[in-house]
Amino acid sequence: MANSLPKLKLIPTFLILFTIFSSFSTLVTAKKTHLFSRTLAPSRLGLKREKLSHLHFYFHDIVSGRNATAVRVAEAAMTNTSLTGFGAVVMMDDPLTVRPQLSSKQVGRAQGIYAFASQNELGLLMVLNFAFTEGKYNGSNLSVLGRNTVFSAVREMPIVGGSGLFRFARGYAHATTHTFDLKSGDAIVEYNVYVFHY
Numbered sequence: 001m002a003n004s005l006p007k008l009k010l011i012p013t014f015l016i017l018f019t020i021f022s023s024f025s026t027l028v029t030a031k032k033t034h035l036f037s038r039t040l041a042p043s044r045l046g047l048k049r050e051k052l053s054h055l056h057f058y059f060h061d062i063v064s065g066r067n068a069t070a071v072r073v074a075e076a077a078m079t080n081t082s083l084t085g086f087g088a089v090v091m092m093d094d095p096l097t098v099r100p101q102l103s104s105k106q107v108g109r110a111q112g113i114y115a116f117a118s119q120n121e122l123g124l125l126m127v128l129n130f131a132f133t134e135g136k137y138n139g140s141n142l143s144v145l146g147r148n149t150v151f152s153a154v155r156e157m158p159i160v161g162g163s164g165l166f167r168f169a170r171g172y173a174h175a176t177t178h179t180f181d182l183k184s185g186d187a188i189v190e191y192n193v194y195v196f197h198y
Contacts (some may be wrong), residue, residue, distance in 0.1 A: 045169070047198040055098045055130075055137075055193040059110050059175070064184035073113075084114040084123070096130065100178050100188050108132035114148070124148040126157055130193070133193045140164030142195060144173060157193050171195035 076087025110130025
């Protein structure tokens with residue numbers, strides 16, 4: 001019995017050392033393989049020098065007829081009595097072309113939503129992607145999130161990101177109404193987009 005007492009006293013010491021070693025080992029392993037964030041050099045992602053690009057196109061918002069490219073998907077109880085259409089939400093898949101004519105070469109689509117977000121003026125919340133389908137930008141997108149006061153001569157909206165050749169994009173878009181049909185509600189808007197990207 002006397003010989004087993006020293007062995008029993010060693011067990012708590014062994015357990016304490018084992019627990020400390022296990023915890024330290026787990027921390028070292030976690031630091032090596034499970035980092036939440038780290039700093040990278042842009043070259044690690046193949047990014048070279050940042051450049052500024054200017055894109056120019058026409059946006060065709062067609063709300064009338066059988067081939068509408070923008071449709072109302074939601075509205076508030078007060079939308080139809082509001083002078084500004086407040087509360088209406090429209091889903092769009094609008095063609096982007098190189099000239100104001102819809103028959104001209106298509107370079108992409110404007111896909112997303114716009115919502116009538118002002119009670120005092122015709123002010124839209126724009127949430128959309130310019131999804132390009134032409135040339136070297138085919139498959140690349142620019143994302144817009146901003147305010148569009150449609151009766152202002154020029155509206156500026158931020159470019160908040162992108163994908164494909166527009167990864168890490170930032171910039172702005174200037175929108176100018178080219179034509180607006182009061183009877184049908186259809187509009188053609190000229191866009192000049194200035195964007196920094198790699």
